[in-house]
Amino acid sequence: MEYSDLIFPKGFLWGSAASAHQTEGGTHNDWSEWEKIPGKIRDGSTSAIACDHYNRYEEDFDLAQDLGHQVHRFSIEWSRIEPAHDHWKTDEIEHYRRVVEALIARDVKPMITLHHFTNPLWFRDMGGWLNPESPTLFAPYCRRIAETLCDYDVIWNTINEPLVVATLGYLFGEFPPGIRDYGKTLTVAKHLLMAHGQAATQVREVYEEQGLEQPQIAPVISVSYFMPADPTNEDDIELARYLDELYNQSWISGAISGVVPEVLGGGGAYEPLRNSVDFIGVNYYSRMLVSSKLDFLAGEMPPKDPSLERCEGLDWEVYPEGYYHILNSLWSRYNVPLFLTENGIGTLDDSLRCRYIILHLQQVHRAIVDGVRVLGYLVWSLTDNFEWTYGYGSHFGLVEVDYETLERRPRQSAYMFRQIIEQNGLTAEIQRQYLS
Numbered sequence: 001m002e003y004s005d006l007i008f009p010k011g012f013l014w015g016s017a018a019s020a021h022q023t024e025g026g027t028h029n030d031w032s033e034w035e036k037i038p039g040k041i042r043d044g045s046t047s048a049i050a051c052d053h054y055n056r057y058e059e060d061f062d063l064a065q066d067l068g069h070q071v072h073r074f075s076i077e078w079s080r081i082e083p084a085h086d087h088w089k090t091d092e093i094e095h096y097r098r099v100v101e102a103l104i105a106r107d108v109k110p111m112i113t114l115h116h117f118t119n120p121l122w123f124r125d126m127g128g129w130l131n132p133e134s135p136t137l138f139a140p141y142c143r144r145i146a147e148t149l150c151d152y153d154v155i156w157n158t159i160n161e162p163l164v165v166a167t168l169g170y171l172f173g174e175f176p177p178g179i180r181d182y183g184k185t186l187t188v189a190k191h192l193l194m195a196h197g198q199a200a201t202q203v204r205e206v207y208e209e210q211g212l213e214q215p216q217i218a219p220v221i222s223v224s225y226f227m228p229a230d231p232t233n234e235d236d237i238e239l240a241r242y243l244d245e246l247y248n249q250s251w252i253s254g255a256i257s258g259v260v261p262e263v264l265g266g267g268g269a270y271e272p273l274r275n276s277v278d279f280i281g282v283n284y285y286s287r288m289l290v291s292s293k294l295d296f297l298a299g300e301m302p303p304k305d306p307s308l309e310r311c312e313g314l315d316w317e318v319y320p321e322g323y324y325h326i327l328n329s330l331w332s333r334y335n336v337p338l339f340l341t342e343n344g345i346g347t348l349d350d351s352l353r354c355r356y357i358i359l360h361l362q363q364v365h366r367a368i369v370d371g372v373r374v375l376g377y378l379v380w381s382l383t384d385n386f387e388w389t390y391g392y393g394s395h396f397g398l399v400e401v402d403y404e405t406l407e408r409r410p411r412q413s414a415y416m417f418r419q420i421i422e423q424n425g426l427t428a429e430i431q432r433q434y435l436s
Helices: 030-034 053-066 090-105 121-125 134-149 162-170 182-209 234-257 321-334 350-369 412-423 428-435
Strands: 013-017 071-075 109-115 155-160 217-228 280-290 338-342 374-380 399-401 408-410
Touching: 013 109, 013 338, 013 412, 030 121, 053 090, 053 408, 071 155, 071 374, 090 109, 090 134, 109 134, 109 182, 121 134, 134 182, 155 162, 155 182, 155 280, 162 182, 162 217, 162 234, 182 217, 182 234, 217 234, 217 321, 217 338, 234 280, 234 321, 280 321, 321 338, 321 350, 350 374, 350 412, 350 428, 412 428
Parallel strands: 013 071, 013 374, 071 109, 109 155, 155 217, 217 280, 280 338, 338 374
Antiparallel strands: 399 408
16 A cells, blocks of 8 residues: 655644553542442452552653653542542642643643542542532632642643543443433533533633633543444434434533533533633544444444454454544534544554554544644553553553553554654654554
8 A cells, every 4th residue: 555644733742641540559539449349340450559650650751751742641630639528638739730840841741631530539428420519519629720730831621531421430330330320321411511611610710810821721522433333224323323412512512602401401501611612632442333223321232343453351443434534523513623632542462553543643634634623642541551440451551561560661652653753743654664
């Protein structure tokens, strides 16, 4: 196959992403308690040590710098900052200041996520995201972090993958609190939307009070490319459209419009959502086939395509074309810039990881050529980590972690990605080398 150089726009940002609970170790939250329940984590492991990133963050950021990363996305662990309601841990707040300073010292731009799945135990015990007061309970923490870090040049993410929190925690019961109730799922999605608005409002107010230029703020949504199992079946086609609207569009449309969608039990304007989205963080991994003959809400899915490569453990199909269609859909509908905040594959076959990254970046470039404004691309993840219900059974890292010694070893994909960053794109030679 003949390849051509695919150069990305000037100023395009490259890097990696991670989350506190998956990497830091030593957390005490609703997830650490969930991990103690037999059968909840498939390999029986816990995040007790994870990658020990809490103590080794400088070592990890040295790697990010050496690998050419320009941005690193990470989350603040809410339960460290506010372990009891309205009780603040100054030493933990200072810890995250040092984390941000360590990135800036290495010329890596911090992208901070305020909520990445985990909740303090006091918040859980007050009903979690089912509590109508949950958005305002979340707000003081967001303000405290904004006050702590506003004097640094950072990008803000509010809520990570709100529909994953809602569906896996309250519809399919795979995440804490393990509920299976469609109505509660929609309630949680609504409260997470309001929490995004509260978070953005707190950040904006802090910057205004400090006389600072307003930062870039965004929620981060998980998207799947929904496809009919039978492309000639009208019911399958309609189901795919319905799920795209419900999962990919409804929540983010509310964040951008400032109106809580009726499907989430709203229908009215929510003032804190106004001016809450400067760009959309987009996490894409795979497509999702759906069939009208199966009960999707009960978790029934058509069989996977045996010809497609898969993500280790999670069994997601490698389907790069879906990336292109999703990016075009979001851009054409909202005309808001996109930042690709997660994309990657869990695998011990690093040649597959190399192919995965290149094939997906080809589709990103295709979307950019079509006029989609994409600001940057982050690989999930910098290091191997604790992959939620899959424990340590899926290896997403550009950098391998030996969980016995905690030694870090960059994989070949890490060096390939460094070449991509240096060239600000996919040269014909890079594509030829790794796709042949």
